[in-house]
Amino acid sequence: MKRLLSLAVVSVIGFGLSGCGEKEDKKHSKSIATSKPYKDFVESDFYWDKRTEPYKKILVNQVNNIRKNNPKCNNVQADVIMSNSKGTKENPVFFVMCGSGADIHNVFFTKKEAEAQIVPKQKKALSETVATQICSDKIKSNASRPESVNVHNLLGKAYTAHSNGNATVILNFDSQNGLGIKIENQARCVIQPNGKIDIWFQKR
Template sequence: MKRFTLFCALIKAPVYAYDKFDIQVCNAIKTNHARNQCLSELGIPKHIADNALKSAPTNTPITKSQILNVNGIAPYIDDVVIMLNRLKQTNTRCQQKLDPINAGISQSRSTPGNPSFFVQCGVINDIEVVRFTLDDIKATNAITASKHLDKNNAMAACRNRLKNAMNTYSNASIPVFGVKDYSQFSGGNVVVTYDFEATNAVGHNTKQQIKCYFNGAKLELSEIKKR
């Protein structure tokens, strides 16, 4: 009888102990199919992850107990809380949704005396990683939502990047070309694609392609490859 009672108690015990970071990782995925696959592989029920996405009402202040205390963020949690509450009031994408569990500290972007932080804002399929520093917090700087760079300016910036890149090749020349693709993505991200031909010093033509990646008005990365 005692064994049976113990067995029943074990059945009633909680089966899952969900890791908040695992939920955060899956919820950060922008496509529903990939997000659901992530949840499935980690054994996290979808309703648990959906509940984690729900933000507190705008008029409910964020507290430091809602922030994951990992990766050295502990000394700055009070400052981060100040900025997260500010973002909920002033940043249009953070007004849509801001989950404190997605806040963290960036080791790669931090500098001595001025750590860099991030938080994900926005709804599924339109999420932006909003970044801010300790100096931004202290100076009460406003961090606005990124806007997509318009097509003409994005094309011009990508052309300039291409011309500068081609200058590194001996006698390389670029014929007249047109934009192949201009695409907008979530968080103010834009990708411009050009197909072109480069001619080297001995007259050999190479078909190539450049992709320019923008975050707001900033050209963050470009890639050139053969077609």
């Protein structure tokens, strides 16, 4: 039962909340909040490094395109980062950070998409019903006595859909340890659109 009460992450995949997957160099970032009508970014608004500088023109145009056509990107970090883990030498992948607060997320696009001014499709979070079931199933699979798990699906539940397509589900549940003693716990699940999940446990 120790692993059920652990505060450590039981990670099904090596992918964090944001769902973001990659981090930005914060020392150069500046957030630009926008409202319609939009004033287009220019090259001087951005920090450029040796990897992004050769693509300045198409990247600025693409960020302006995303900001105008993606309603979840009204707040944009004025930095475009080249991904270290995605893309190829011929068709590198870039990302820009959109949103604010808990809803900040990365929007990825390729060099070819930038050249063609194609706005990346926004992933949609799983429904509350589906996400809750995935979280509940994961709770039971991590329990030492799965048959004793009682998930509170009505009063002890919270659901949030995030702009990056992830869903967060918080569930209260009871279970029994090896001695049959009732223990009250809480699980926090972060579920990607493809159903992959990260889960945390703590005592209530």
